[in-house]
Amino acid sequence: MSAEETSGQKKPERNFVVAIDGPAGAGKSTIARHLARHFGLLNLETGAMYRAFALKALRLEVPLEDPAALEQLATDTDIKLEPGEEENRVLLDGEDVTGQIRNQTVTDAASRVSVYPPIRAAMVKRQQELGANGGVVMEGRDIGTVVFPNAEVKIFLDAAPEVRGMRRYDQIGQHGHSEAKPVPPPDEVIRDLRARDERDRNRADSPLKPAPDAFLLDSTHLTLEEAVKAAEATVDKWLAKSKAAGTRLG
Numbered sequence: 001m002s003a004e005e006t007s008g009q010k011k012p013e014r015n016f017v018v019a020i021d022g023p024a025g026a027g028k029s030t031i032a033r034h035l036a037r038h039f040g041l042l043n044l045e046t047g048a049m050y051r052a053f054a055l056k057a058l059r060l061e062v063p064l065e066d067p068a069a070l071e072q073l074a075t076d077t078d079i080k081l082e083p084g085e086e087e088n089r090v091l092l093d094g095e096d097v098t099g100q101i102r103n104q105t106v107t108d109a110a111s112r113v114s115v116y117p118p119i120r121a122a123m124v125k126r127q128q129e130l131g132a133n134g135g136v137v138m139e140g141r142d143i144g145t146v147v148f149p150n151a152e153v154k155i156f157l158d159a160a161p162e163v164r165g166m167r168r169y170d171q172i173g174q175h176g177h178s179e180a181k182p183v184p185p186p187d188e189v190i191r192d193l194r195a196r197d198e199r200d201r202n203r204a205d206s207p208l209k210p211a212p213d214a215f216l217l218d219s220t221h222l223t224l225e226e227a228v229k230a231a232e233a234t235v236d237k238w239l240a241k242s243k244a245a246g247t248r249l250g
């Protein structure tokens with residue numbers, strides 16, 4: 001898979017990389033979308049790739065605790081991520097699965113499959129290809145630490161679990177429920193989120209943690225609009241510094 005193949009729709013106006021990492025519900029997607037629009041960058045949500053892979057494992061009933069079987073599956077799987085205006089389009093072996101990867105079963109499975117190093121290595125390689133020419137906001141868990149350790153701007157976004165859980169709860173209420181599957185109570189959403197946090201932060205390979213040079217943005221007491229402004233100011237500061245230093249920005 002080449003970068004041109006997957007990100008061909010819109011040429012970014014700049015060539016720097018903004019890495020946004022943080023736990024679920026911290027506001028990464030909202031902020032990444034805004035920064036992409038504001039600064040003329042492509043927005044790439046790497047979590048969608050882990051989600052698409054998890055969906056395939058679930059469909060084929062590959063046990064999520066069998067690393068060898070998952071690794072075999074990864075060698076046989078083609079995942080493409082295409083940046084879009086609002087959200088990324090995800091193609092799993094050529095099938096558009098964008099609408100099928102946000103439910104709770106896939107969410108939980110994505111967190112489980114993403115602990116295995118061979119799965120991560122395959123995803124990281126694809127993500128590095130996608131961002132090779134710069135001009136991207138890439139969001140995930142390991143972008144500033146592993147995927148693009150030399151990213152020009154790194155933001156680590158966090159918030160208290162209760163606040164993130166309530167944001168997730170509101171999102172599920174808006175999109176992810178049906179009569180057959182009612183919205184779970186808030187304490188259940190917060191409990192699931194803590195379990196995912198635990199796995200993401202404590203896995204041996206590429207655990208979720210801020211890069212040493214990341215700007216730490218805690219959105220616990222901020223509205224999403226305020227967090228967006230703070231992230232925008234971080235990029236502006238870097239742009240001003242680069243301009244002063246005479247760096248060409250593409």
Ligand code: DC
Pocket residue numbers: 024046047048050051107110111112114139140141142143196200
């Ligand atoms: O950001 P998200 O909730 O869509 O991510 C789904 C899962 O994928 C999450 O539990 C952790 C994993 N993930 C990861 O390990 N590394 C990334 N760069 C992005 C996501």
